[in-house]
Amino acid sequence: MNKEDFVIxxxxxxxxxxxxxxxxxxxxxxxxSEMKDYGINETDLFEITDTMLIDKILLHPEFLKRxxxxxxxxxxxxxxxxxYIEQIRDEKSKPQDVTLAEDAPSEEQNDRGDLEYEEGKExxxxxxxxxxxxxLIKDAKKRFIKLHGELFCEACGINFEKVYGERGKxxxxxxxxxxxxxMREGEKTKVEDIGMLCSNCHRMIHRxxxxxxxxxxxxxxxxxxxxx
Ligand SMILES: [Zn+2]
Ligand SMILES: [Zn+2]
Numbered sequence: 001m002n003k004e005d006f007v008i009x010x011x012x013x014x015x016x017x018x019x020x021x022x023x024x025x026x027x028x029x030x031x032x033s034e035m036k037d038y039g040i041n042e043t044d045l046f047e048i049t050d051t052m053l054i055d056k057i058l059l060h061p062e063f064l065k066r067x068x069x070x071x072x073x074x075x076x077x078x079x080x081x082x083x084y085i086e087q088i089r090d091e092k093s094k095p096q097d098v099t100l101a102e103d104a105p106s107e108e109q110n111d112r113g114d115l116e117y118e119e120g121k122e123x124x125x126x127x128x129x130x131x132x133x134x135x136l137i138k139d140a141k142k143r144f145i146k147l148h149g150e151l152f153c154e155a156c157g158i159n160f161e162k163v164y165g166e167r168g169k170x171x172x173x174x175x176x177x178x179x180x181x182x183m184r185e186g187e188k189t190k191v192e193d194i195g196m197l198c199s200n201c202h203r204m205i206h207r208x209x210x211x212x213x214x215x216x217x218x219x220x221x222x223x224x225x226x227x228x
Contacts (some may be wrong), residue, residue, distance in 0.1 A: 140194035
């Protein structure tokens with residue numbers, strides 16, 4: 001993770017002003033470079049996974065002195081970072097994500113063979129890991145706006161901003177279009193492989209067996225024709 005990811009997380013998870021978000025995000029590299037003063041080897045705090053280090057800094061007398069001078073801005077930044085790291089760690093340690101758990105295979109699907117299913121599950125996990133890459137999704141959104149002038153779901157056409165106003169601005173989910181069966185571990189995902197989907201269509205596509213955006217688009221037209 002890096003400063004940019006932390007800024008995004010603060011924006012989405014903490015109700016604080018943009019001004020403070022930037023101050024907190026900038027405080028982390030500063031504290032990272034001052035670690036020697038707190039008896040700890042210089043470490044990039046954005047890279048750590050063990051939050052014990054943060055607790056250690058928070059208790060150091062020299063840090064407390066500086067923090068007091070800075071109106072406790074440093075300690076606030078570190079506490080946010082700690083929550084952020086813990087949240088990411090919890091998400092990673094989940095055995096599988098929610099959609100997968102809900103989309104447990106039917107008996108019929110299990111008949112196709114447990115091995116095939118297990119393999120499919122692993123590939124789907126990989127697929128979702130890629131869809132969670134914030135940089136990739138951000139670039140894909142940028143590319144889509146450049147092409148179409150706005151963000152909308154490629155399956156049903158919903159534009160979140162048009163429906164939800166300011167709250168829906170810039171909201172869309174990225175979907176990895178390449179069939180999971182064709183993905184290989186370590187393969188780099190291209191921006192053009194990411195499709196834009198609303199949350200409903202995204203979940204519909206991910207139900208097992210997974211279908212393509214085009215296929216979903218067809219069934220929407222077929223079933224919901226009157227609305228378009
Ligand atoms: Zn949609
Ligand atoms: Zn997807």
